[in-house]
Amino acid sequence: MLDDRLTEQRNPRSRNLDRLSARELVALIQAEDRTVAEAVAAESEAIARGVELVASTFAAGGRLFYVGAGTSGRLGVLDAAEMPPTFGTEPDLVQGIIAGGYEALVRAREGAEDRPEDGARDLEARGVRSGDFVLGIAASGTTPYVHGALARARELGARTGFLLCTPPPPALQALHDVVIAPLTGPEIVTGSTRMKAGTATKLVLNTLTTGAMVLAGKTWGNLMVDLQVTCAKLQDRGERILRATLGVEAAEARRLLHDAGGRVKTALVMGHLGVPREAAEAEIARAGGRVAGIEGIAAGGEGAP
Numbered sequence: 001m002l003d004d005r006l007t008e009q010r011n012p013r014s015r016n017l018d019r020l021s022a023r024e025l026v027a028l029i030q031a032e033d034r035t036v037a038e039a040v041a042a043e044s045e046a047i048a049r050g051v052e053l054v055a056s057t058f059a060a061g062g063r064l065f066y067v068g069a070g071t072s073g074r075l076g077v078l079d080a081a082e083m084p085p086t087f088g089t090e091p092d093l094v095q096g097i098i099a100g101g102y103e104a105l106v107r108a109r110e111g112a113e114d115r116p117e118d119g120a121r122d123l124e125a126r127g128v129r130s131g132d133f134v135l136g137i138a139a140s141g142t143t144p145y146v147h148g149a150l151a152r153a154r155e156l157g158a159r160t161g162f163l164l165c166t167p168p169p170p171a172l173q174a175l176h177d178v179v180i181a182p183l184t185g186p187e188i189v190t191g192s193t194r195m196k197a198g199t200a201t202k203l204v205l206n207t208l209t210t211g212a213m214v215l216a217g218k219t220w221g222n223l224m225v226d227l228q229v230t231c232a233k234l235q236d237r238g239e240r241i242l243r244a245t246l247g248v249e250a251a252e253a254r255r256l257l258h259d260a261g262g263r264v265k266t267a268l269v270m271g272h273l274g275v276p277r278e279a280a281e282a283e284i285a286r287a288g289g290r291v292a293g294i295e296g297i298a299a300g301g302e303g304a305p
Contacts (some may be wrong), residue, residue, distance in 0.1 A: 139165045
């Protein structure tokens, strides 16, 4: 394909793709997909470094920004959108910036990725500042929009990282605080990075934000105690967490959650310590938001009924 980027190479295992039956197509795609987890695992050290950078950014009052185009941009916006309902964060703590704006989420605007000045402009429009962390996402590693945004982020004093699926050149590694490069190899359909590269990107983003949120005290053991009760599903989950960890009936769990203003973590501390909402919130604040740091509460729900 006369291109050095791994994501643009032809996959020798799919050269006869258009001659395969439906069953053969599925088997081939699944075989290729099984290699993605290994590629991501090979980047464990870099991903852990990324988790630490995001966690330290949050601890210092900074924010996380994803910047990407096409599939990469959509995945960044998706991960950012899932933080408030899952971990009870403010909407601006994790933000996704996509080339072409939010219209590009539902209708491809591929030409939008070619202008580095647009990346810089869109980043500035979000008010990125020193203390923030900006992660560029580009499977090929070459998207001008992403590089323009990251260059402006560094000028503004933000820390930066890069997530790509082709071997990063030394200059790229030297430029950023972290570079994560799961090498997923050539795609089944040449250059279609919404496939293996997209899957790898989703795995990495999940790990970065989940890891950072756990370090920030957003879980109690493996329980989602900072979720926002914004729908029937999350109301049910919040009540079940309280019932399981406090040993109370449904009506009492519902009352606690109501009295806590829909905050599961607050209701949990109220029930454990037998204190009103204000006292529970004060205990949580003293423990830096970590339920396990509050005296009288076992780690991770151990000993709960």
